[in-house]
Amino acid sequence: MQRVATIAVLVDNEAGVLARVIGLFSGRGYNIDSLTVAPVDESGKLSRITVVTSGTDMVIEQIKAQLDRLVPVHKVSDLTLEGPHVTRELALIKVIGRGENRVEALRLADAFRARVVDATTESFVFEMTGNAEKIDAFCALMKPLGLTEVCRTGAVAMARGTRHMSA
Amino acid sequence: MSATHHEASTQPDLRPGAEIVLRALKDQGVEVIFGYPGGAVLPIYDALYQQNAIRHILVRHEQAAVHAAEGYARSTGKVGVVLVTSGPGATNAVTGLVDALMDSIPIVCLTGQVPTHLIGNDAFQEADTTGITRPATKHNYLVKRSEDLARVIHEAFYVARSGRPGPVLIDLPKDILIKPAPYMEPPPPEVPHRSYRPQIVPDREQIRRAVQLLKAARRPIVYSGGGVINSGPQASELLTEFVRLTGFPCTNTLMGLGAFPASDPQFLGMLGMHGTYEANMAMWQCDVMFNIGARFDDRVTGRLDAFSPHSRKIHADIDPSSINKNVKVDVPIVGDAKHVLAAMIEAWREDPTPPQKEALVSWWRQIDEWRSIRCLAYRQEGPIIKPQHAVKRLFEITRETGRDVIISTEVGQHQMWAAQYFGFEKPNRWLTSGGLGTMGYGLPAAMGAQIAHPHALCIDVAGEASILMNIQEMSTLAQYRLPVKVFILNNEYMGMVRQWQELLHGGRYSESYSAALPDFVKLAESFHAKGLRARTVDQLDDVIREMIAHDGPVIADICVAKEENCFPMIPSGAAHNEMILGPDQEKNAAAVTDEGKVLV
Numbered sequence: 175m176q177r178v179a180t181i182a183v184l185v186d187n188e189a190g191v192l193a194r195v196i197g198l199f200s201g202r203g204y205n206i207d208s209l210t211v212a213p214v215d216e217s218g219k220l221s222r223i224t225v226v227t228s229g230t231d232m233v234i235e236q237i238k239a240q241l242d243r244l245v246p247v248h249k250v251s252d253l254t255l256e257g258p259h260v261t262r263e264l265a266l267i268k269v270i271g272r273g274e275n276r277v278e279a280l281r282l283a284d285a286f287r288a289r290v291v292d293a294t295t296e297s298f299v300f301e302m303t304g305n306a307e308k309i310d311a312f313c314a315l316m317k318p319l320g321l322t323e324v325c326r327t328g329a330v331a332m333a334r335g336t337r338h339m340s341a
Numbered sequence: 342m343s344a345t346h347h348e349a350s351t352q353p354d355l356r357p358g359a360e361i362v363l364r365a366l367k368d369q370g371v372e373v374i375f376g377y378p379g380g381a382v383l384p385i386y387d388a389l390y391q392q393n394a395i396r397h398i399l400v401r402h403e404q405a406a407v408h409a410a411e412g413y414a415r416s417t418g419k420v421g422v423v424l425v426t427s428g429p430g431a432t433n434a435v436t437g438l439v440d441a442l443m444d445s446i447p448i449v450c451l452t453g454q455v456p457t458h459l460i461g462n463d464a465f466q467e468a469d470t471t472g473i474t475r476p477a478t479k480h481n482y483l484v485k486r487s488e489d490l491a492r493v494i495h496e497a498f499y500v501a502r503s504g505r506p507g508p509v510l511i512d513l514p515k516d517i518l519i520k521p522a523p524y525m526e527p528p529p530p531e532v533p534h535r536s537y538r539p540q541i542v543p544d545r546e547q548i549r550r551a552v553q554l555l556k557a558a559r560r561p562i563v564y565s566g567g568g569v570i571n572s573g574p575q576a577s578e579l580l581t582e583f584v585r586l587t588g589f590p591c592t593n594t595l596m597g598l599g600a601f602p603a604s605d606p607q608f609l610g611m612l613g614m615h616g617t618y619e620a621n622m623a624m625w626q627c628d629v630m631f632n633i634g635a636r637f638d639d640r641v642t643g644r645l646d647a648f649s650p651h652s653r654k655i656h657a658d659i660d661p662s663s664i665n666k667n668v669k670v671d672v673p674i675v676g677d678a679k680h681v682l683a684a685m686i687e688a689w690r691e692d693p694t695p696p697q698k699e700a701l702v703s704w705w706r707q708i709d710e711w712r713s714i715r716c717l718a719y720r721q722e723g724p725i726i727k728p729q730h731a732v733k734r735l736f737e738i739t740r741e742t743g744r745d746v747i748i749s750t751e752v753g754q755h756q757m758w759a760a761q762y763f764g765f766e767k768p769n770r771w772l773t774s775g776g777l778g779t780m781g782y783g784l785p786a787a788m789g790a791q792i793a794h795p796h797a798l799c800i801d802v803a804g805e806a807s808i809l810m811n812i813q814e815m816s817t818l819a820q821y822r823l824p825v826k827v828f829i830l831n832n833e834y835m836g837m838v839r840q841w842q843e844l845l846h847g848g849r850y851s852e853s854y855s856a857a858l859p860d861f862v863k864l865a866e867s868f869h870a871k872g873l874r875a876r877t878v879d880q881l882d883d884v885i886r887e888m889i890a891h892d893g894p895v896i897a898d899i900c901v902a903k904e905e906n907c908f909p910m911i912p913s914g915a916a917h918n919e920m921i922l923g924p925d926q927e928k929n930a931a932a933v934t935d936e937g938k939v940l941v
Binding site for chain 2 (some may be wrong): 186189190193194197201232235236239240242243244245246247248341
């Protein structure tokens with residue numbers, strides 16, 4: 175049975191660590207649906223990687239075990255398995271158009287709570303955060319209205335409630 | 342922490358990076374390194390020249406440096422150390438690193454690198470060594486500050502030997518080796534690493550469950566692998582104790598040979614593709630399997646969906662990623678083999694449940710029936726030497742000498758024959774490239790073992806094709822007067838390739854004939870070694886005796902039957918109960934399907 179897993183990985187923020195993680199996925203033929211990474215503590219010594227992957231339970235258990243044995247990896251957490259969690263993604267969406275389309279794009283953006291972060295007389299750049307489905311839906315609506323460019327961060331995720339992840 | 346630290350002046354003691362490297366190696370207990378110099382590592386070679394604590398063995402190719410370090414590591418349990426230069430020095434070492442990774446051998450490989458300000462400029466002898474070796478090592482480092490050298494080297498040794506051992510590479514830019522910095526002593530062992538802390542001691546509850554399963558077993562088997570060897574000689578003693586305590590049959594993987602005495606009546610021999618009939622049939626029919634330190638490799642399991650279909654499986658491994666990777670198991674145990682085995686023995690004794698004595702008796706009766714097929718029987722008839730007979734005589738004659746014998750092999754038929762016909766009573770005496778299957782492994786590995794054990798009888802059982810892949814190391818043997826013996830089973834074919842072509846590809850021997858071979862006797866002589874040859878069976882024993890008696894390196898060219906196949910064999914894509922036996926056994930063969938042909 176295939177499943178999607180959102181995995182959070184706490185790693186040393188050092189050269190090559192991302193290459194190690196990505197190399198692990200490509201070398202062993204695992205899927206990466208999305209991957210984000212940035213330093214997360216004040217001293218800049220730790221980074222958190224959020225990777226969304228899919229596979230059978232056996233493969234996902236393998237992925238976690240393989241990640242966990244990398245030397246710079248401190249913690250691996252399967253958010254999907256461990257309980258409720260929030261997932262967010264940020265997207266920048268450029269829509270070019272005039273007249274009625276432009277008005278409609280702005281109206282829909284408002285309904286989706288997308289923010290206008292850049293505007294010219296014939297274009298908008300919308301900023302939107304949400305889960306992947308919401309962004310997908312918004313992009314689908316923008317398509318006939320002049321959608322020309324999309325940039326997405328991929329998911330970041332965190333457990334709900336008091337459960338937390340630390341080194 | 343030494344007291345001298347406190348009484349020193351505020352200015353810390355600075356020394357050039359290269360000296361820090363050697364000091365760190367020395368503090369890690371390194372006595373010997375295998376290497377080859379070049380521009381980027383000249384500062385280290387200069388520092389080596391000015392000290393006596395560490396011995397350097399000059400190999401003739403960087404791949405051989407790693408294999409030699411592997412031989413050293415496998416035969417001693419210590420970390421093997423390699424020193425090579427940047428660019429081609431590092432890329433030549435890659436095969437050895439992957440070999441060590443696959444077989445879990447602790448290696449620290451120091452590579453030179455162009456100075457930091459030239460990195461990325463396509464400088465002379467520059468290669469992205471950490472990039473290239475990332476998937477070839479357990480871990481690797483690029484040191485960018487001399488201040489980090491000592492810490493990184495100490496950490497590298499810790500990573501190489503801890504948990505599931507493996508190769509660790511440290512890339513050393515030349516300017517880092519020159520710039521002075523303070524030295525840092527190894528951290529005390531009780532200080533935990535910030536992130537890498539493998540589980541050594543097994544979970545008691547899992548041990549209890551495992552013992553429960555084994556007590557109730559009617560057809561049990563113990564299947565042990567290289568993890569028992571890596572855990573140290575104590576683990577092999579505990580394995581032997583556990584197997585004798587339980588009365589269970591025991592089989593070893595290729596990597597695990599020597600962990601359980603081959604002469605023991607409870608030993609079923611090696612299992613897997615060229616394992617014994619009894620070992621594979623017992624694996625197929627068992628009802629409880631206890632895997633300790635093996636990883637359900639495809640050479641062992643055969644077709645996965647038909648692997649040991651009736652059994653509940655216990656798998657103890659120090660590497661959690663090895664568990665449930667290929668085969669789903671019922672009781673996973675994470676821990677070091679010696680701790681797991683000690684806990685198993687204790688739990689077995691404490692558990693009041695009696696084992697299934699009667700069932701065990703009939704299980705052994707079944708096993709003896711399988712044994713009676715005598716799957717390793719061969720007929721030595723006529724003057725032509727059968728390769729099996731050559732290995733068997735080598736085993737018997739070396740055993741008569743009473744000397745400590747260490748066997749290495751290259752890769753192919755001769756390797757399997759050595760595994761089948763040479764009995765190993767103790768661990769760390771069997772050096773073979775199991776996971777990667779690297780031709781050219783055996784000679785440098787024997788060399789490394791000989792350095793560590795000057796009085797042992799180190800023999801590379803080789804094929805005439807494999808030996809040519811690192812033949813240049815004959816020169817190293819001569820330089821250091823290493824009395825390594827090279828025992829070539831010369832059938833003038835890449836025998837295993839030819840065998841597969843015979844069995845799977847209609848006998849079309851595409852490129853598998855060893856044409857234009859050198860005269861190995863003259864070749865030995867040109868490398869200041871002794872050359873011997875046996876053409877007929879009546880010459881075999883004399884050649885083996887002369888080889889052993891000679892106090893120096895020898896190549897013994899044993900001309901063997903050219904088209905002998907290695908049996909038993911589980912064809913690729915077949916199951917354990919579908920073994921092909923040799924022509925001297927009556928049981929019959931499974932056909933190889935197209936699906937099987939895809940597999941290697």
